[in-house]
Amino acid sequence: MSEAAIKFEKFYYGYINGNVVLHNVNLEISKGSFTVISGPSGAGKTTLCKSMVGIIPYYYGGRYAGDVEVLGESTKGKRVSDLSMRVGLMLDDYESQLVSLTAGEEVAFSLLNHGFAPEEVATRTKQALADVGLPGRENYQLDELSGGQRQRLLLASVLAVHPEVLVLDEPVSAMDPDGAHALYKLLYKIYKEYHMTVIVVEHNINFLLPYATNMIVMNKGEVAAQGTFEEAAAIAYEIPELRQNLPELWQVKLALENRFGITLGAWRNEEEALKELQEKFVGGGCDD
Amino acid sequence: MIEAKAVNFAYHRGEPVLNDISCKIKDGEFVALLGHNGSGKTTLSRLFMALLHPRSGDVFVGGNNIADLEPADLAHQVGYVFQNPDLQILEDTVFEEVAYGPRCKNKSENKVKEQVEAALAAMGLAELSDAYPRTLSFGQKRRLGVAAALALNPQTLILDEITNGQDEQEKNNMMQYLEKLNQEKGITIILITHDMNIARQYTQRALVLHNGDLVFDGATADLYDGKSELSEWGLKQPIIATLSATFGVEAQNAKEFCEKLYLKEGVAQ
Secondary structure, X not given: OOOEEEXXXXXXXXXXXXXXXXXXXXXXXXXXXXXXXXXXXXXXXXXXHHHHOOHHHHOOOOEEEEEEEEOOEEOOOOOHHHHHOOEEEEOOOXXXXXXXXXXXXXXXXXXXXXXXXXXXXXXXXXXXXXXXXXXXXXXXXXXXXXXXXXXXXXXXXXXXXXXXXXXXXXXXXXXXXHHHHHHXXXXXXXXXXXXXXXXXXXXXXXXXXXXXXXXXXXXXXXXXXXXEHHHHHHHHHOOHHHHOOOOHHHHHHHHHHHHHOOOOOOOOOHHHHHHHHHHHOOOXXXXX | OEEEEEEEEEOOXXXXXXXXXXXXXXXXXXXXXXXXXXXXXXXXXXXXXXXXOOOEEEEEEOOEEHHHOOHHHHOOOEEEEOOXXXXXXXXXXXXXXXXXXXXXXXXXXXXXXXHHHHHHXXXXXXXXXXXXXXXXXXXXXXXXXHHHHHOOOOOEEEEEOOOOOOOHHHHHHHHHHHHHHHHHHOOEEEEEOOOHHHHHHHOOEEEEEEOOEEEEEEEHHHHOOOOOOHHHHOOOOOHHHHHHHXXXXXXXXXXXXXXXXXXXXOOOO
16 A cells, blocks of 8 residues: 555544544545545534644644544644645635635735745746636736636645645535536646645535545444445445445446446446446447 | 516626526426526526516516516515525524514514424424524525525425535435425425436426527426437436436436346346
8 A cells, every 4th residue: 555645543533512523533545546535414524624634633622532644744733834734725615715805815825824935926826826727817806706716716825835635625515517527627637737645525426436546435423435436436335325425327337236247347437337338238229 | 377478688788698588387386497507597587586577578476477576575476595505594593594584574473483383394494493503504504495485385486506515315305395395285396406317306397598598398307318409508418317218228216227227138248
């Protein structure tokens, strides 16, 4: 197994005055992977995210046991700012993460806080805006940008710090399907280009079917499945309440494999699936 | 009944958004309003409750022309639930939130209580009556939005992307409550959605808008027969519908498809 970007060991966590929301979490996310974290509402996905970047326990307090390691270092006793150079976080409520008047200032904000020289700030801002498809928009007011553009701007400001690990919590929850597909396509391009580790919380796995190398499925505060995308999907398929959240294409694949006792390809899009099914089964477009 | 007659609409100084739309939605129907981004579906739905008025043509709600009406005049006939539930939440408890509408209509406190309780029960929120709305889950907030609209006893509910951002359990949960409202109380439901699966499973009739034109008005099932121009309209056939059409087995989900294919094929080749 390659080196871990994130590692949880026997980790338990409960918010102050709240129930324990993560139970005995053991998991490992490899460097360079594109991991989707999925699971029903209330499964603990967001809490898991916050634990990865040190917001838990540093900001929220609460009770915890076990350990979380980020790039080989325990988050215990670390400030969020210590980690933020190496791990970037984008929350679902992206508007609350925007703090400036113009796009350029927004991207520069965290760079300046980290003490980069002005020339470096300008260079990185320019590059980050270009990376997210907003080239030359430094002087745009935030309210001149659409919702989707503001979200990409936030992505730029996280990228500008050049984090090794990027964690995104439900980044498309407020977007329509076209916007969601576009954002994930962009994210994949950035992942490929910068060889980052990308971790995305997303309940609609369909959006990430073409991209995810690995998957973690949470259920009731526990890790129900983890591994390569294929492995985790097969495990989740066996758990009734998780099955219905798998991409439909994979529900079809796993149902057919079980029923017919065959092995089908690791489909990443409908074209692949249709092609193979038409080869294996009759009826596929024969009569017209 | 809601009827649009030769409706044209454009926003202030903007391009035309709706072109010559005519359609009729009868009481008790469960209708999907489909179309890609910017196709005009939200705009059309807003004309149905006088949030907007047509540039030309007429919209009738319950037989009355909306030309001189405002949303408040129609609130007891048409309930509208917006995309973002947080924008619609005003009060400190679930009960108060749902009571807001009936109170604005100067109903007696007894009547308010009765209507609120019925609406909460219909959406499965009775036990959360005293909860602070902002602590609800996303799916519960969406049901709260529906309950608030329902408390005014409207004939029609217009729901804008009501299942967006929810997991499969929550989506189905929501749709089952809506199906019950439609079947047991005869409430007309107009579902604005991107989710072609939800439309296929739950609605009988579909309206499709494409660049402001009404390009399809018919039985939802006919939309998924593999022959309609779905992709031209910027819509996507759900994979189960594609597979059903390709292999000639009628299925609503993966399991059903698999079983029917198995029966048809016997064994894999």
